[in-house]
Amino acid sequence: MHIFKNTNFDFLRWRWQAIGLSWVIIIAGVITLATKGIPKGVEFAGGTVVIERYEQAVSVDQVRQALDRNYPGGGQNTVVQAYGDPAANMVLIRVPQVGAEAGSSLTVEAQKVEDALDKAGLGKRSREGAEIVGATVGEELTRKGILATVLSLVGILFYLAFRFQFSFGVGAVVATIHDLLITFAFLAFFRYDISLNVIAAILTMTGFSTNDTIVIFDRIRENLRGMRRDSMPHIINASINQTLTRTVITSGTALLTALALFFFGGEVLHGFAFTMVVGIITGTYSSVFIAAAIVSLWKGTAPTRAAAHAPSVAGAPAPQQPQRKQKPQRKARAS
C-alpha cells in the first residue's frame, strides 16, 4: 500500500507564496502581541493564581463582580475563567504581581482574593490550587529559556553544517525560528497563557520539526550523490516527493496524538495540546516548503556542484544504493 507513489509535485514553485503566507501570519501575530501584550503565564510574569472549587454552581460574572467590589484595586487587571469540567464548579482567578517579591506579601495576595470572594457570599468553597510567583523568578526563567533556545539553534546549525552543508544548517535554523514565531502568533490569537507546560510543548514541536527537516535534508544529500547531473531545484523537489509518504504518516500520527490530548487531556493540558497541534502542522509545513526553499535560495539555482561539496560520511557502513538507472544492467548480471 502506498499513500503517495511516484508523485511529482513542484514544491519549490510555491516557495514565494509559502514565504508570503508565513510573513502574513507572523506580522499578524506581532501586531496582536504588540496591541494586546504577551499572555504570560504566572511563572513568567509573576503574580498569583488561585483555583477555587465551589459547592454550588457559580458563574464567572458573579466572581468578577465580587472581585470588582471587594478586592483592593478592583477587578480590572484580574482574569477570571471557568476551569475544567463544568460539573466541578471550579474557577481560576489570576491577579497580577503587586509590589516587591517579599515572601509574605505573596501569600497575602491569595488571601485577599479569597477574602474578596467570601465577602460576596458566593457559597462554600475550597482551594484546589494556588501558584504565587515573584517577578524575579519569572525574569530568570525567561532569560534562561531564551538562552537555552538560542544555544540549541546554534548547536544545530553547526552540526548540520558539519554533517551536510552550511546552507542546510541555515535552512533548518530558519525553519525552526519560523515555527517558533508562528506558534507564538497563534498562541496570541487565541489568548493562551504562555506557561511552563506551553514552553514544554513548544520545545517538543521544535524537536519534531527539526526531525522532519533533517529527514528531508538527508534525502537531498543522498540524491545529490546519486543524481549529479540534475539541477538543485530538481533534486530538492524529487527528495521532498520521495519522502512525502513518510512525512504524511509521521506528522499524521503525531497530529492524531495531539488531537487526542486536546480533546481528552483535561484542562491543565489544554494549552500544551493546542501548542502541539499548531506546532505539528507548522512544523511539517515549514520542513516541506520553507527549509528546502531556503537551501535553494542560499545556493542559487545553478546546476549542482555537489561532487565537490558532498561531505564524506566517515565511519558509516557504505550503504548500497538502489541504482535505478542501472536496473537493466543488474538484471543482466543476475541472469
Place this chain on the structure above:
Amino acid sequence: MTNLRWKILTVLAVFFIFFAVGPYPILAARYHLPSPGWLQEKQRKLGLDLKGGVQLVMRVQTEDALRLETDLESERLRDGLRTANIPANVVALNSTQFRVDGVPPAQDAAFRTSANEVQTNFERGSASNGSYTFTMRPNIAQNLRAEAVVQARQTIERRVNELGVTEPTITQQGNEQILVQLPGVTDVERAKQIMGSPGLLELKIVERVAGTKEELLTNGQPPEGMEVLPGTGGLGDAGTMYYLVKRAAAVTGRDLRNARPSLDENNRPAVSFTLNTEGGRKFGKVSGENIGRQLAIILDGRVQSAPTLEGRITTDGRISGSFTPEEVSNLSLILRSGALPATLTYLSEQTIGPSLGADSIRSGVMASVVGLALIVVFMLVYYKASGINAVVALLFNLVILLGLMAYIGAVMTLPGIAGFVLTMGIGVDSSVLIFERIKEELEAQRGVRAAINAGFSRVFLTLMDTHVAALISCAFLFQFGTGAIRGFALTLFIGLASNLFTSIFVSKTIFEVELANRAQGARLSI
C-alpha cells in the same frame, strides 16, 4: 543462527529487566500482585503537579551570614583590646566591615599585634588618625555565602524530615536559591513557618530590666558589650519589658542535644531542652558565677522568659512562656534541627490540591492511551504484518523509558509527559523511515533479505543525524533549564537513546526471526 539466538536473548533480557523495574511495580500496586519491597520502593515518583502538594522556592539572604561573622570577629577584637588595655572603640559599619577608632599612637604597635588574629579573615586598611577599617576578604565572603546556603539547605532538610513528609525534595538552585517540594502537604502556612523560622536560641545573663528601652541606654547607646532586647510583648513571663543583656551568649542553640515539649510548674506548655557536654560545662560555669541574677532565654532575638538563677545548672533547662501546645511542638522541632544561618525570603509558592493532580493524571493517561491506540491501528493497517514490528518496538521503547526513569528515581511531571509524547512520535517516525526504505528497496527488485538489510543500514545514518541534533538541544535545555524543563530534557534524552536501540536492534531482530521462519521466495508483508 546462533548469532540470531544471541540477539533474541539480548532483546528478551533487556525487556525483562526494564519491565520489572518500570511498569511491573505500578501494575503490582494496582492489581495486588506479589512483588518484593525493594522493587516497590523504586517505583516511579510522581511530580507535584500530578500528586498534589506544595512547592516553594526561596532565596537565602547570605548577607546575614556575613554580618554574623563580622559581628563575631569585631567582638573578639574588642575583648582582645580590653585584655591588652588598649582603649579603642570598635564600631560595626556594615555586613562586611568594621572600624576601630581612637587607637592611641603610643599603643599602635600593641594594637597591631592584637589585631593579628582578626587579619586572617579581614583585611586591615591603613590608619588615618588612629582609625583602622577592617574589610572582610572577598574569598572568605564567598566561602561564607556558599556555606550559608548549604547549611540552610541542610537545616531545612532536617526540619522537613521531622515534619514527616514522604519523599520531599530539597535542592539548591543556583547560587542562593533553594527549591523545596513537599508532596501531599496541604497546610502551606505551617510548612513555611517551620522552615523559615530562624530558630536561634541564646541564653544570656541579664544586667538590668526596665519598662522602656530608653532607661537602659546611656547616651542613646547600650553600654559596651551589651545590648537591649525586647520581651515577646505578650502576656506571661517576659511581657512588655526590655532587657539589658550581655552581648556574648553564654550558651547557644548549637550546644543543644535535644528539645522536647513538656509542662512547666504551672502546667502550661513549655519546651524542655538538654545541652551537650560542652554546653553543659559552659552553662554550669556561667550559672555558677551568676547565682541570684536573671538568665534571659532568647528566641530569635526576643526574650521568652528570664528566670532567676537559684543554683548552678548544667545540662537541663526549660523554656516557658505563653505557648500553645502547637507552638511548643513546632518550637521543639525547630530547636532540634538547628538554627538557620540566614533568613529566607520566598520567591515563589505553588500548591496543587490532590484532586487536581489526580485529574491531570487520569486525563493525561487516557489521552495518551487513545493516541497510542490510534497509532497502533494505523501501523497495522498500513504496514500489515510488519506493522507488528513497529508496534512492538514502540511499546518496548516505552517500557525502557519507564524502567529507566523509575530506576534513577526521576520524577514524572506534566512536561515530562511532553517528553514522552515526543519520544513516541520519534519512535514511530524511525519505524516509518525504515519501512518506507525497505519498500523502496523491494520495488527496486532486491531480494527480501537484502532489502531489509539495506533499509536498516541506510536509515541508520538518517537516524543518527536526527537523534544527535535532538540530543544537542536536549543538552542545552538540561544545562540551562530549571525544574520541569529539566525533566523534559531528561525524558527526551533517555527516550532518544532507547529509541535507537528499539527501532534498529529490536525491530531488526524481529525481522530476522521472521526471515528465518519464512518460506523461500515468499513476499514480505509490508
